[in-house]
Amino acid sequence: MEAKLYQAPPQVRGMTSLDKEAFAQTITVPALRVPTRFLNKVMKSLRKCTIQRPGVPRVVQDNDGSSDYRLVLLDPHRVPSSGSFTEAETETLRSFDVSQELQDYELRLTYDNLKSEEVLEAVLPLGQDVTSAFSRVGHIAHMNLRDHQLPYKNLIGKVIMDKNPGVTCVVNKTNIIDSMYRNFKMEVLAGEENMVAKVKENGVTYEFDFSRVYWNPRLSTEHQRVVELVKRGDTVFDMFAGVGPFAIPAARSGAAVFANDLNPESYRWLQHNCKVNKVEGKVKTFNLDGRAFVRGPLKRELPALFKGKGGVHVVMNLPALALEFLDAFRGLLHQEAPCDDNLPTVHCYGFSKDNNPEKDMVARASLALGFPLEGRCSVHFVRNVAPNKDMMCVSFTLPKESLFSQYEQTGKN
DSSP, X not given: OOOOSOOOOGGGTTOOSOOGGGGOEEEEEEEXXXXXXXXXXXXXXXXXXXXXXTTXXXXXXXXXXXXXXXXXXXXXXXXXXXXXXXXXXXXXXXXXXXXXOOEEEEEEEOGGGSOHHHHHHHHSOTTSOOOOOOEEETTEEEXXXXXXXXXXXXXXHHHHHHHSTTOOEEEEEOSOOOTTTOOOOEEEEEEOOOOEEEEEETTEEEEEETTTSOOOGGGHHHHHHHHTTOOTTOEEEETTOTTSTTHHHHHHTTOEEEEEOSSHHHHHHHHHHHXXXXXXXXXXXXXXXXXXXXXXXXXXXXXXXXXXXSOEEEEEOOTTTGXXXXXXXXXXXXXXXXXOSSOOEEEEEEEEOSSSHHHHHHXXXXXXXXXXXXXXXXXXXXXXXXXXXXXXXXXXXXXXXXHBHHXXXXXXX
């Protein structure tokens, strides 16, 4: 492991209220005396061995105050002695008549020159996990602190805010996500208590109260993947639309969208974001339970869509529960001559802890639909959300054997 330039004073260990002055100390680093007229060329050659610290200059005034020379500060671990320069670096120094003799420079390092990991590693108990990871949602940094970090939560929040420009609020999730409304309680660790965030994802602007709706910045790639499957003239039914990360881009791509969410706050921000992105005329919004949405708006629209040319997509992004909602499609429509064309394509998300998550997703979807999907669907890995817990998406054409009641009735035991 590479030696550390900064070793925190021992007295900061266990600190729970941030004292920035306690982190300050003076260290000795090597320096080269370089003629000012050659400074830029020498710096270019030595870029790999100069000191690299937040807020620390690599060039300082010469000790004797001469304007003809400057001191170039070096990383003591990369240049411990005058013989540590590479052949190329040595040749450059020789060509500009720069002595390889190293000078000692007393450098004062303060809290402002430290990285967040360094501060937290110095404060938290030895041997404990140190994390400075967070999800960025507009001006909000969202953390999931572990139990051993909770005594230091306010200090951690302040450090994260200090070290990340633009972050003005740091929050910690205090319980698991509510599966019905997909929101969770949060505790403000540092900064302002302003939960209304503004974010941009894949060129689309969203605004929402982060404490009252669901938003995950790690799903931007998945949002884009599914939206790219939607063509101009298609119709999208978004059963669990949230604030619109599937619905709004699909509408912008030329699709007609029916977007639903049970959470009244998500519904409100969904409507707001449709207006912000000027697609309110292309998105019909609903505040219904998922099954009520299927048996109401979706059921009413499908017969006419069977006769059209545009594709039909149903997005079910509620991974904790969505698979259970597939039974809402069983026997949904009554039709003497079921249409084989233009059946909806379903994109249903779920969590799996199974050793074979693909097989698990297909089996659970088949059970809910009452029809085997093996060989008739695709399963896409979205992300790992926890050890041995994957988020997956199973996509399939909705089987007419499930959708039409004449098949559903004869298929029952």
